[in-house]
Amino acid sequence: MASDMLLQHLDYLLALAAERHFGRAAARCHVSQPTLSVAIRRLEKDLGIVIVQRGHRFEGFTEEGRRVVTWAQRIIAERDDMLADLERMRGRLTVTARLGAIPTAVPASPFISGEFLRRNPAASVRIEALSSREIARQLADFEIDAGLTYLDDEAPPGTRSVVLYREQYVLVAPAANHLMNAPEVAWSDAAGLELCVLMTTMRNRRILDANMAAEGVQYRPVVEAASVDALYAHLSHSGRATIASTAWLPQLGVPAGFAARPMVQHGPRPVIGLVVPDRAPASIVAAALAEVADDVDLEAHIAAAWDAAGDRRG
Known part of the structure; x- marks a missing residue:
């Protein structure tokens, strides 16, 4: 050969x-x-x-x-x-870290990528928005080094994980809407709005659908999109609304003229974490990303952004 x-x-x-x-x-x-x-x-x-x-x-x-x-x-x-291991021994990683992220976690990804680049200034990061199922496949096929995804019954097999935060859902709607006067919003009430939500292939959408079903309602979104940015783009200069995760707030905030109110919580809050392949020897890049995830307090960053949005909570 x-x-x-x-x-x-x-x-x-x-x-x-x-x-x-x-x-x-x-x-x-x-x-x-x-x-x-x-x-x-x-x-x-x-x-x-x-x-x-x-x-x-x-x-x-x-x-x-x-x-x-x-x-x-x-x-x-x-x-x-x-x-990469030889580069690490020389004290300089020049690799490209390949990170897959579910759409709802993309706005939080800069906290991971930013700290990784601070620790490895010669490296680079490639982030791709993927469904939770595609993250599992690409991890298994060595196409990505790590994934930001839900840590539940759909979590990829053969991986280890680091918990980052729990999703809290809020209704983002025009501040003049009467629902913004309530301490929290029922899913059945939100169902009557012109909602912009993620596509049915996304785990987040399945969670939203389950919450709607828990209150015995069906809803028909006016806009379905594959990215959080696309949802926010359809809010501007409109009477439409979306059900957001507070994890979006550090990067996207609350649009001008809109307010945010907590949704009624049904069951445990979904957990988002970093997943990396569980194999030996461990991937140097995956280990470096997991180390960052262990050290970054994303819950605190998200809570601070939610507190800062206080004047737009209705």
Whole structure:
């Protein structure tokens, strides 16, 4: 086996697995398509198997090919961890930390990424908004180093977690709305508003739906979106409302002309935490992110933002 080229071939294979298209995979690797195709064929020859189902275009992987992709993910992750460990020994991490975050946790992510960059000034961070299920998949496939997600029955298996905060829900609506005069808002009352909420693929939406159902009501949102920013954008200059997490307040606050009131709490408040793969040896980047999560008091930051929003609570 031509082991001196194997790691590069595995990089190409993982790009193909991610893009599922030879041309896009080649562009991702900054090589020509023929170069990538030849490398994949060389890998097939070295391993003595067929990896890719070929027709006029990429048609998927064979059963053996899918197994090779799984091993390639592990091997490349171990290579990257080795390089990061050597950088750490030299006192300088230059890696890119890959962080997946559910949409409701994206506004809180700067507290993690900011402290990570302060401790590792030569590093960088890539944050992607993902569903809780996609975070679980990408952690298992070594595509991200850590995830900000719910720590409940949907938490990814094979991970360890650090609790960051518990979600508290508040109604953000025009300050003139009569509901803003109440000490807290019933979900059945909020159901009558023009609500902007996240899409049904998001765990947060399923939590909101369950709270509505607990009060025996159904509701029909006027806007469904895939990001918190999109929800806030639809509040401006309108009579619409949203049910927000107080974790959004440090970054997004309460829009001018709006107020925020607590929602009635049904059951335990959902827990948000940082999850990293539970494997040995531990990923250097994942361990560094977990160390930051252990040290950052996100609950205190969120509580301070909620206190600061006091003049816009109605």
